[in-house]
Amino acid sequence: xxxxxxxxxxxxxxxxxxxxxxxxxxxxxxxxxxxxxxxxxxxxxxxxxxxxxxxxxxxxxxxxxxxxxxxxxxxxxxxxxxxxxxxxxxxxxxxxxxxxxxxxxxxxxxxxxxxxxxxxxxxxxxxxxxxxxxxxxxxxxxxxxxxxxxxxxxxxxx
Amino acid sequence: xxxxxxxxxxxxxxxxxxxxxxxxxxxxxxxxxxxxxxxxxxxxxxxxxxxxxxxxxxxxxxxxxxxxxxxxxxxxxxxxxxxxxxxxxxxxxxxxxxxxxxxxxxxxxxxxxxxxxxxxxxxxxxxxxxxxxxxxxxxxxxxxxxxxxxxxxxxxxxxxxxxxxxxxxxxxxxxxxxxxxxxxxxxxxxxxxxxxxxxxxxxxxxxxxxxxxxxxxxxxxxxxxxxxxxxxxxxxxxxxxxxxxxxxxxxxxxxxxxxxxxxxxxxxxxxxxxxxxxxxxxxxxxxxxxxxxxxx
Numbered sequence: 001x002x003x004x005x006x007x008x009x010x011x012x013x014x015x016x017x018x019x020x021x022x023x024x025x026x027x028x029x030x031x032x033x034x035x036x037x038x039x040x041x042x043x044x045x046x047x048x049x050x051x052x053x054x055x056x057x058x059x060x061x062x063x064x065x066x067x068x069x070x071x072x073x074x075x076x077x078x079x080x081x082x083x084x085x086x087x088x089x090x091x092x093x094x095x096x097x098x099x100x101x102x103x104x105x106x107x108x109x110x111x112x113x114x115x116x117x118x119x120x121x122x123x124x125x126x127x128x129x130x131x132x133x134x135x136x137x138x139x140x141x142x143x144x145x146x147x148x149x150x151x152x153x154x155x156x157x158x
Numbered sequence: 159x160x161x162x163x164x165x166x167x168x169x170x171x172x173x174x175x176x177x178x179x180x181x182x183x184x185x186x187x188x189x190x191x192x193x194x195x196x197x198x199x200x201x202x203x204x205x206x207x208x209x210x211x212x213x214x215x216x217x218x219x220x221x222x223x224x225x226x227x228x229x230x231x232x233x234x235x236x237x238x239x240x241x242x243x244x245x246x247x248x249x250x251x252x253x254x255x256x257x258x259x260x261x262x263x264x265x266x267x268x269x270x271x272x273x274x275x276x277x278x279x280x281x282x283x284x285x286x287x288x289x290x291x292x293x294x295x296x297x298x299x300x301x302x303x304x305x306x307x308x309x310x311x312x313x314x315x316x317x318x319x320x321x322x323x324x325x326x327x328x329x330x331x332x333x334x335x336x337x338x339x340x341x342x343x344x345x346x347x348x349x350x351x352x353x354x355x356x357x358x359x360x361x362x363x364x365x366x367x368x369x370x371x372x373x374x375x376x377x378x379x380x381x382x383x384x385x386x387x388x389x390x391x392x393x394x395x396x397x398x399x400x401x402x403x404x405x406x407x408x409x410x411x412x413x414x415x416x417x418x419x420x421x422x423x424x425x426x427x428x429x430x431x432x433x434x435x436x437x438x439x440x441x442x443x444x445x446x447x448x449x450x451x452x453x454x
Contacts, residue, residue: 043418050414054404140433143412143420151426152218156389 032096035082038074045070046142049125052132053139059132068122068129071142075122079115089155097155111153118145181326183269188259194294196258201299204292206434207357208285210300212427213242216308224430227252227300228308233279235385237371238315240279248305261297262290268329275325277313278332278371284359286335292357332372339378339450346438350446353439363391363424380453386424397452406444407437 048067051057088100101107121141128134205211211219214227229242246252253261260271268275268282276282285293318324338361339351354360366374366382381393393399401409405416410432413421421429432440 046414046418050408050412050418054408056404139414140412143414144430144433146420147413147422147426147429148220150420150422154422156384156423156425157392 028095029087029092031082031084031087032092032098035079035098038077038079038082041074042071042146045074046139049129049135049139053136059135061130064129064132064135065126068126068135072119072122072126075119097157099153099155102153107153111149114145114149117148118142121145177327180330181275181323183267183273183275183326185263185267185269185273186259188257191258191262191290191294194291196295196298198295198299198302200292201295201297203435204288204296204357205299206431207353207439208288208296209358209428209431210245210296212424212431214245225303226306227303228306229310230308233386235279235371237319238313240277240313240315241311243310244306244308245300246303246306246308247301248307251307251309252305253300254305256297258294258297261300262293265293265296266335268325268333275322275329277315277319277325278328279313281359281362283333283335283373284356284362286333287337287352287356328370328372331370338375339446341449343449344445346442346445347449349439350442350444350449353435353443354446358428358443360394364394377453379447379450384423393453394447395450395453396448397454399447403441403444403448406447407440410440410443411437 045067048057048063049071052059052064083098083102085103087096088098088103089096090100102111121138121144125135125138125142128138210227211224213231213233214229215224215231216226216228217231219226227244227246229244231242233240233242244252247254249255256264256271263269263271264276264280265282265285265288267286268278268280270276319328337351338355343351361373361379363385364379364381366377366380368374379394381398382391384391401416408414409416409421410429412433413426413429415421420426432443
């Protein structure tokens, strides 16, 4: 019995160690990967809403609401652990496009304001997603809120 | 010997005369604006399409502050650093004392009311293609904006461009208000051409320049190094830019790319302006981009 538990513990330990190895060793800083994944989730849900807004996909109230709900949830998630110090372009080069200005304490009020604007824009989309007109009228503000942060704190694409 | 010296003197004097002639600031008189009435709504549209706030609003200005034309933003270049001036209606620090023809001459000829050449960091090479009607309306609109007494900062440029008169030679070489895209264009494509080549001055960043800073028209809109940072301004000719019409219009409206990334850097400012235009205008720009020559 004791032997069995030992095996289980050993397996569990190996799995944990393996996971850490994958996260840490498979190229890249885990916090950078987390924030990129978060952005990817934004993009995926925006793609659903944007496709309908552009007329490339038929409007579907259920899908639109689900995507808008996800967006609103993503915009309220706590991101502190995504942005540890030492993870800007200064330290990580091409691995990230996050500019050091985002870690400058004098910019924190601005960052909080831009983050709040994103939360507001996503909430407005969530409230409006019940109609195609609502989606079309709300998506510009979401784009503006994304862009406001990218404009200042993200390095342009090479 | 005497004859040789005389010949040299004559050549030198005629050379100076030619230089003086070539580099003289050319302006128009008020008759070019005769009978034109300003339209404030049109002026607002020209203001956004022309991207005035992108350079003349203070750095980082948002919301209503983007209507305060305080200047001050810096524009580093190979020739030195330029600082956008105050173009608010303040009579002493801005352009409040300018007449409409002064304003026209600034935008159309790149010449100040006191007869000096402007540096082409101010994109009059593009604005020269704007109609007198639009310029008159823009002037009236700018005069409705808040005045500010922010002082101008002198440009920091080296010889020979520090001598304003030399800019006359630059204009003689490069200031050509002809249209870049010629041919059989639809009404929408013509509107797109006007927005891109005149008001939007898109070519100023999206087209590379020669060593003297003149636009390389053979590579019109085919991309260039980023003038204000690292990286490159992309090639938007059909050789490289293959977004659908609706994707392009969406980008100009919300800033979202087809992958739902967003515009960053200076293009984010441009999209804030484009989003103020009627959707037909954004569509016209997208249609124009499909018509320009593909350049690899």
